[in-house]
């Protein structure tokens with residue numbers, strides 16, 4: 001028989017989120033009367049708001065007409081790319097610098113093809129698991145060593161450094177994954193921090209993949225929503241973003257990636273041209289129905305709905321954070337992000353996860369799933385119906401009773 005890709009052999013069994021779903025199923029099977037509430041996976045729960053929804057419906061309806069029908073639109077509708085540039089980047093990017101995708105995660109996976117195996121990779125520790133797991137699958141990272149994957153530089157982000165990493169640890173001529181507002185810590189980097197990040201990347205000849213999937217949750221007007229608000233970023237950064245969390249498109253699937261024309265490899269070739277080649281070769285474009293919804297989401301009425309929807313989830317975050325703080329649990333996040341990162345000093349996060357599930361029937365995400373620095377943290381997601389979040393907060397109160 002054919003040999004297995006050795007990179008797949010290197011990856012630890014079980015991607016985090018299916019593993020949590022498995023544990024939920026096992027718990028439910030053992031406790032058939034349990035009413036489990038999920039504050040685990042960051043999956044949106046509220047209906048798509050009406051104006052944006054009408055955009056989707058209209059997009060589908062047009063496909064049934066001769067005049068409105070459209071087929072492949074590989075790199076995305078030009079109107080959508082231009083609107084993304086206007087809404088998120090003050091029109092600073094041309095249409096051919098914005099690539100419409102089927103979501104941020106999908107582009108994070110595909111982007112790794114640009115750099116291949118063997119390049120150094122740095123991640124915030126903790127971070128969204130796709131950066132590390134994807135690097136292992138492409139061979140940029142090696143086998144698990146017991147404390148982390150070989151070839152990955154883990155940049156601890158803890159209470160001691162205000163959840164912003166020590167940039168002196170960055171590898172040269174490597175890839176830096178940076179997510180702000182961060183999943184899972186909820187920390188949003190400020191302008192000075194992102195300026196230091198860009199300066200460090202430029203000095204090291206490294207490239208930043210900036211994941212801005214939660215940028216629409218930023219409420220503090222001083223915090224940058226995009227890496228491209230920072231001078232110099234156009235020559236050292238790619239940004240991925242998504243309609244999933246602001247517009248409830250987790251199932252609809254729509255995102256985008258910005259690759260500036262100025263961005264070059266060490267050999268002087270343009271990264272933008274290669275990204276167009278990769279997308280043209282292995283991606284056939286986002287659904288035209290999703291793109292119609294995306295266009296509606298970026299009209300003034302749609303943007304108002306995005307604000308209201310993200311305000312709703314931030315309201316949940318506030319409730320969860322208050323409930324945890326009342327128990328004396330130290331936590332961060334929730335103010336400019338839909339995640340709360342709660343500290344359980346001296347305890348193992350899978351053990352705390354099991355304890356909360358057992359005692360409160362509330363599903364969470366164990367911090368160690370996001371990296372070694374998460375070993376005594378739990379991530380609470382604010383995506384949920386309000387009554388479920390209120391009920392979960394009530395149940396969490398029982399954790400204070402020893």
Ligand code: PL4
Pocket residue numbers: 017040041042043102103104105106128179183211213241242243244250254255
């Ligand atoms: C569960 C930092 C969630 N099955 O929907 P996309 O592909 O546009 O965006 C995915 C994404 C990208 N970047 C960051 C993210 O946190 C996410 C979504 N993360 C979570 O609970 O951490 C959903 C996870 C999903 C998955 O594996 O992505």
